[in-house]
Amino acid sequence: AQSVTQLGSHVSVSEGALVLLRCNYSSSVPPYLFWYVQYPNQGLQLLLKYTSAATLVKGINGFEAEFKKSETSFHLTKPSAHMSDAAEYFCAVTRGGTSYGKLTFGQGTILTVHP
């Protein structure tokens, strides 16, 4: 079984500051990992994914994440926060290999960006 833990239900940063959203996973098999963003009253939008290629993954809107197997982590970062980054972020995991893509989500982290 897979599970995801997002550390910090709320993160607040100043505009221009580093964004760091933490995600740790548990999986009995090599996982695939995803970060999604959700704006109010909208569905989830894919930011980036790790599917066993490069461990440093670059996504949309300047976000990136690094898969660290030794730490079972997949933290999301952005060097400089923008007001438009304010949203809720979800880390998700699926089984790797040829399994189908049932996603298991973390509890989400709400990012607030202050001017």
Next chain:
Amino acid sequence: GAGVSQSPSNKVTEKGKDVELRCDPISGHTALYWYRQSLGQGLEFLIYFQGNSAPDKSGLPSDRFSAERTGGSVSTLTIQRTQQEDSAVYLCASSSDRYSNQPQHFGDGTRLSIL
């Protein structure tokens, strides 16, 4: 191109009534997923369809919930005898194939409120 479309966007109904939620996936996507997003439980998998294969119903919370997918395209999620704990946002997602490394594209959801 068109994304995943869900209707209605909002539904308010009385306890005990039946409701039907609709999902129109991205054209050509063979895999379709339903998830539920609620304050207490976060994002939970409900059901998965892939082509003509038998669906994975392992996430449906009770036998009041059912879903079908006609012609490999549009899907409907039906909740019978609704209860207040069914209040949530129901999200539909589709992906290009069954494999877990493929990103899922989400609709904006149906916000269901049970009075």
